[in-house]
Amino acid sequence: MMRITSLGAGGEVGRSAFLLEEEGKRVLFDYGIKIFGKDSKPRYPLPFTNPPNIALISHAHLDHIGHLPSLYKSSKIPWYSTPPTVDIAEVLWKDTIKLAKLKFQEQPFTQSNIEKAKFHWHPALYNQKITYDGLSFSFYDAGHIMGSASILVELKGKRILYSGDYKDSPTQLHKGLKHPGEVDVLLTEATYWNKDHPTRKEAEKQLIDTIRDIVESGGTAIIAAFALGRTQELIQVVRSYIKDIPVYVDGMGKQITKIYLKYPGYIRDFMKFKESVESVRMVESGKDRKKAIKEGNIIITTAGMLEGGPVLNYILNAPSNSGIILTGYQVEGTNGRRLLDEGKLIVDEYELSVDLPVTFIDFSAHAGRSEIISYVKRANPEIVIVEHVDDGDEFAEELKNLGFNALPIKTGQTFEF
Ligand SMILES: [Zn+2]
Ligand SMILES: [Zn+2]
Structure with a gap:
């Protein structure tokens, strides 16, 4: 049996x-x-x-x-x-x-x-x-x-x-x-x-349009992404459409990206992925972080549900006209969910309202x-x-x-x- x-x-x-x-x-x-x-x-x-x-x-x-x-x-x-x-x-x-x-x-x-x-x-x-x-x-x-x-x-x-x-x-x-x-x-x-999820083509288009709107209005596009899988995919997606805007990558996604680079056989188009990774800037210091948050940039960072990670720091210090893009499912009770539903975050036990526009894009x-x-x-x-x-x-x-x-x-x- x-x-x-x-x-x-x-x-x-x-x-x-x-x-x-x-x-x-x-x-x-x-x-x-x-x-x-x-x-x-x-x-x-x-x-x-x-x-x-x-x-x-x-x-x-x-x-x-x-x-x-x-x-x-x-x-x-x-x-x-x-x-x-x-x-x-x-x-x-x-x-x-x-x-x-x-x-x-x-x-x-x-x-x-x-x-x-x-x-x-x-x-x-x-x-x-x-x-x-x-x-x-x-x-x-x-x-x-x-x-x-x-x-x-x-x-x-x-x-x-x-x-x-x-x-x-x-x-x-x-x-x-x-x-x-x-x-x-x-x-x-x-x-x-x-x-059913939107097709990847649709999600990619929505992402690129949203980024362009934010950057053209003088803000920085802050993209919250899971460290594993999403950060790596978004690096390639952003770079396959947008070559002329600086992209900064921060958080644990950097470390996972290094592992992705070790396994060419597990990636569909490894050369394209590698080139995309080489064209973005990995944030390694406080100085880098200050550069990244300047207007007109794209930042891909953890945590995907805004539970810790550098993303909160970017949101709290973002120049005006910036926008937040959430690219993964936001579990009930997380900051990401709170931001989507109520426009609020809880940071160090303080409740903060955020007036930047928030866009959710389904990259499941x-x-x-x-x-x-x-x-x-x-x-x-x-x-x-x-x-x-x-x-x-x-x-x-x-x-x-x-x-x-x-x-x-x-x-x-x-x-x-
Ligand atoms: Zn899984
Ligand atoms: Zn699972």
């Missing part, structure tokens, strides 16, 4: 962790954290009843890999991911320790747990079948961020696909996902099951509704488990109407087949 348990990301987005069990084989898919709980302390996956004997990690976002080092307080299990995933994760794990210190929160793991996790890591390259202890698995490009994968496990003659986060349509950096074909059991993310790295449905149809599974979504019930109903045996899983729930 096969068992699939959600230890997180069931009926919620965040702390992805799923355990697949069959006759003593226990495979863990992802081990993430949920960062924006209402009390703003991270939430972790539920504890194991039976610990896994192998972990397969889909990508480097913290909601998929953020808690992995904590496993290595006691465990010695092998874990697999693509090479960029472990490189990027290391930067994010170290940042997690730093942030916990700053907030006087309990450390979820230590530097030595990170070292141990790295020691037990094994590389999984795309489209390569790996066999371990009677289990076969393959990683397929998920088109979501650098190194992201959907993971296909073959166990006792059954094909089980864990989608991870995915995006089908191409962006300037990624070609879009590679689908592994028909499977028996599918676990699919469904973050945006109820909406996730599949929209039609892409998710097409992903499920191509997998044509006997069972589809709907996860990584706030409420999967309604979408599961829709999939049932399309003829699929769809189950919305909840964190803590186990399905047996």
